[in-house]
Amino acid sequence: MKELSVLNLLGINELTKSDIDLIFKTADSFKEVINRQIKKVPTLRDITIANLFFENSTRTKLSFELAQKRLSADIVNFSASNSSLTKGESLIDTANNILSMKVDMIVMRHPHSGAAKFLSEKTNTVIINAGDGTHEHPTQALLDSYSIKEKLGGVKGKKVVLVGDIKHSRVALSNIFALKKLGAKVMVCGPTTLIPKYIKHLGVEVEHDLKKAIKWCDVANMLRIQLERQDIQYFPSIREYTHQFQLNKEILEITKKPITILHPGPINRGVEITSEIADSEHSIILNQVENGVAIRMAIIYLLAGSINRS
Numbered sequence: 001m002k003e004l005s006v007l008n009l010l011g012i013n014e015l016t017k018s019d020i021d022l023i024f025k026t027a028d029s030f031k032e033v034i035n036r037q038i039k040k041v042p043t044l045r046d047i048t049i050a051n052l053f054f055e056n057s058t059r060t061k062l063s064f065e066l067a068q069k070r071l072s073a074d075i076v077n078f079s080a081s082n083s084s085l086t087k088g089e090s091l092i093d094t095a096n097n098i099l100s101m102k103v104d105m106i107v108m109r110h111p112h113s114g115a116a117k118f119l120s121e122k123t124n125t126v127i128i129n130a131g132d133g134t135h136e137h138p139t140q141a142l143l144d145s146y147s148i149k150e151k152l153g154g155v156k157g158k159k160v161v162l163v164g165d166i167k168h169s170r171v172a173l174s175n176i177f178a179l180k181k182l183g184a185k186v187m188v189c190g191p192t193t194l195i196p197k198y199i200k201h202l203g204v205e206v207e208h209d210l211k212k213a214i215k216w217c218d219v220a221n222m223l224r225i226q227l228e229r230q231d232i233q234y235f236p237s238i239r240e241y242t243h244q245f246q247l248n249k250e251i252l253e254i255t256k257k258p259i260t261i262l263h264p265g266p267i268n269r270g271v272e273i274t275s276e277i278a279d280s281e282h283s284i285i286l287n288q289v290e291n292g293v294a295i296r297m298a299i300i301y302l303l304a305g306s307i308n309r310s
């Protein structure tokens with residue numbers, strides 16, 4: 001069996017193109033499985049996985065749980081609000097106590113950038129990063145690129161624009177790494193205040209005019225404004241932001257070619273995207289969610305092979 005070059009999934013930056021190709025090929029098989037009448041395989045019957053979510057999640061948490069159940073793994077779920085963290089226990093103590101119960105793998109979402117890497121250095125288990133602060137959200141980027149490949153037949157050479165709050169978005173950073181590794185041309189578009197200066201060094205184009213970005217691209221990945229991460233006000237008002245950066249029918253009419261539309265969710269309908277466009281024939285938002293289960297099954301399956309290597 002082919003192996004990934006990593007023992008943990010901490011970020012896309014650490015993956016090779018061959019790793020991503022292997023994850024996609026494995027996900028193809030699992031996508032077939034989850035569309036069967038019996039959507040389950042016995043592959044990971046002897047594996048126990050803990051899902052540690054220190055931050056809210058709908059899609060990622062449910063998608064990981066379903067992926068684990070489809071692989072027949074045993075799972076335990078942990079959320080920060082009803083745990084002993086509220087009594088002052090540290091992340092490492094919490095993790096080590098969970099691992100003492102013979103858990104083989106941890107999936108973790110955490111509000112602090114670097115939390116997954118920190119845990120991987122302090123524990124002897126397999127860690128999957130389900131989103132760490134403003135750093136990376138690797139499984140989201142993999143399912144996004146996989147969905148583009150499925151819709152357009154490939155990622156190489158495609159022009160992809162990420163629109164919105166690039167500064168606070170882990171989805172944006174992971175997408176940039178994944179898309180560049182797969183040979184796409186990448187642009188970011190948003191207000192000057194929400195585009196970090198370092199972004200140009202990642203080999204992406206920067207555009208502040210949504211109309212120009214839409215004329216340029218084949219694919220638009222619309223991002224939510226991450227108000228919960230913003231310490232100051234980065235634009236005058238939501239109304240002003242919507243006026244300049246909302247993807248709507250009028251903006252899309254400036255280009256004659258169809259644009260494939262993605263959104264990682266949760267969507268703020270009427271802000272970054274209108275309902276009409278989010279629900280249109282060119283939107284693959286729900287395909288992304290479906291593909292998320294297959295991608296996460298592939299990652300868990302491939303990393304389970306490294307349990308004895310770690």
Ligand code: CP
Nearest residue numbers: 057058059060264265
């Ligand atoms: N896309 C994403 O990470 O969504 P959740 O926050 O609901 O998991």
